[in-house]
Amino acid sequence: EAGVVQSPRYKIIEKKQPVAFWCNPISGHNTLYWYLQNLGQGPELLIRYENEEAVDDSQLPKDRFSAERLKGVDSTLKIQPAELGDSAVYLCASSLASGGASDVQETQYFGPGTRLLVL
């Protein structure tokens, strides 16, 4: 079975430029997450989707970040304009369910991430 797919794997852009990341979750997984991971830190949740609905975007910097999950499958995360401090790894994860489900259903599977470098 295919895992979580992300693209691109690497992206180098100049500050103030826009950038977009794409994620295809595991088939049948209703819950999709976007995380940001800085070097030496654990992943930090940016946004969580239940199907096509964003149920937790409290940590998403909405002045420059946006996300969508049309049709409740693939998702894109966009930054516009990018800043130097946005350089990090952006991880997408998916799970069968969340919110009080069994730990099997809550288990998150991560994609390989997109390494972003803003110059």
Add this chain to the structure above:
Amino acid sequence: RKEVEQDPGPFNVPEGATVAFNCTYSNSASQSFFWYRQDCRKEPKLLMSVYSSGNEDGRFTAQLNRASQYISLLIRDSKLSDSATYLCVVTRPGFDMRFGAGTRLTVKP
């Protein structure tokens, strides 16, 4: 204070050693607990869930102490392939998942 705290290490141990990692969490309403493993420049992968009764998976044993809000991971008979960063993960009601910063382990020949 971070919601999930771990000793960052690094822990440098010889092959065959037993090593233990600790994790504390601040939200007493936390419901689910996990250990994830992350290899260098790779994505995190689930190592094991942590249950109140404690659970074991081969050389790995996880313990949860709700009263002290403390989770542990014990690795026995360390292998070179155990070298990685181990992330403690805690979820709260409404499934707000929080990761610790990770503990780095290096197992040496």
